[in-house]
Amino acid sequence: MRQEQFVARHEAEWHAFDAWLRHRGGRRDGRAPALDVAEVPARYRRLCQQLALARRRGYSQPLVESLQDLMQRGHAVLYRAPPPRWRLALRFLVAGFPQLVRSQARCMWASAALFCVPLISLFVLLQWQPETIHGLLDPMQIAQMEQMYDPSDERHTLGRDSGSDWQMFGHYIMNNISIGLRTFASGLLAGVGTIAVLVFNGVFFGAVAGHLHVAGYGDPFWRFVAGHAPFELTAIVIAGGAGLRLGLDLIAPGQRRRGDALIEGGLIGARLCLGVAFMLLVAAFIEAFWSSIGSIPAWIKYTVSGVLWTGVFAWLWRGGHGDAERPDAP
């Protein structure tokens, strides 16, 4: 068949498809597309066949290009990702995220160990040898920490130099969530970045907690951190686990190609990061509006903290248990 006849035979169909593609954005201007949505896939497949024919028969480059353009636009519409749904997002938070965390249990435990071992050992070490702190933090930092948790301070706000609740809320969001996300991302450096972040944070928290405790500033400090620690520490560990997963996929892809393994690790990491960002958001909220209230007695703070720790672990341990073990993407 000659090109002219080919065009004459199918042109109306192409125009209709083109018009449908251009108007499906929802412009209701009376020129609504005349196509039934149900027949679009069939039309798209026919277009693909016509494009293949046009190529095979060596029709002119402009015609083939215009068909190619039409095909690619159709492809972009038919193969687009489903829009995110709130219900799915909620399901992910309640069930999918804990399932995903459990499915990566080894990385999570490794991450927890990398974070907790330096933290606890430094804390214990500082109880025996308090002067070790001067090898870990510089005097400026120590002075700042001591000032923030000074029990003789009359301002009745804990854990900050100055600044209102809202200001600190913004600060925690910017700072803490960024740290969480970077903890995951730096896993691409064969896991080294994640390990460094985890160990560094473990050392830092252990040093600060140990020093303040031994210096007699323990009460305000523990009252401050008790509230948000369940979310914040767990989230950092999970972000670290996601980073370790990514690093492992790079080093030891197993039976998969390294590229495919990385893509898989990246998708898992992205979903874990969504949950981590949510947890850190909750932590920032608690830290800014609850933890800093100095007038609440210690026993309430510790009770709330205990409830939150129990809640977080119960959520991660049992969330989505019994569902088909297939964490859904939001």
Place this chain on the structure above:
Amino acid sequence: MPPQADVRQDRRTTATASAAQSLPAPMLDTYREVVTPEGVALHLPAAGPVPRALAWAIDFAARGAIMLVIGMLLGVMGKFGQGLYLVAMFLVFWAYPIVFEAAWHGQTPGKRALGLRVVSGDGAPLGWLPAIVRNLLRTVDMLPFGYAAGLVSCLCDPHGRRLGDRVANTVVVHVLPHRDPARVPLAPSQAPAQPLLLPEQGAVVAFGERAPRLAPARQAELADLLSPLTGARGLAGARQLLGMANWLLGRR
């Protein structure tokens, strides 16, 4: 996951499929071809580091402008405003590229200005998770300074992907301008003096389609290349070629 995810698994990237098939696609080395389940190839002209860096610079300026405006608006609200400012800074830093790329056809404003688009590695539109992955991993691409790791990865990869693109399985491609198909002007139909091969026929018809947009001198110059076929020189040769194009199109 939607059912089409399973279909996508079957696709493969082929560098040579269509070249073997028929008329050559433009054989640029950054061209990425993905065969769809329907058996046709998507053409993805991968973008290199320079336009992407320019797009990033535009986005950087846009983000700066947004923060400036927000800063002025919230500046009057005291410490509450400062808190909101930091939240806005977080969103502009992390969420700006993710939301734009996932919700606006794979384009941030900078990419749109430069005619770039992020697509999935199989040519499908970008989903939310890959958008999150590729933008979170900017952290690594930025190392040790100024996107050096990303640049090295971009230059080493046949499709110009930075590290985040590799992990997210995405490609940044040029958006080709949309052109309406051209028409060959009517001319007395004339059979070629000798049978033409398919690519040669395609070239003659393509000349006919481009002719209305060419100056007469340029038409003559191009037609002179085919004077062994047309037996004429100058504009007479161009007219002969137009006649052949009409004949090849079937206007007899």
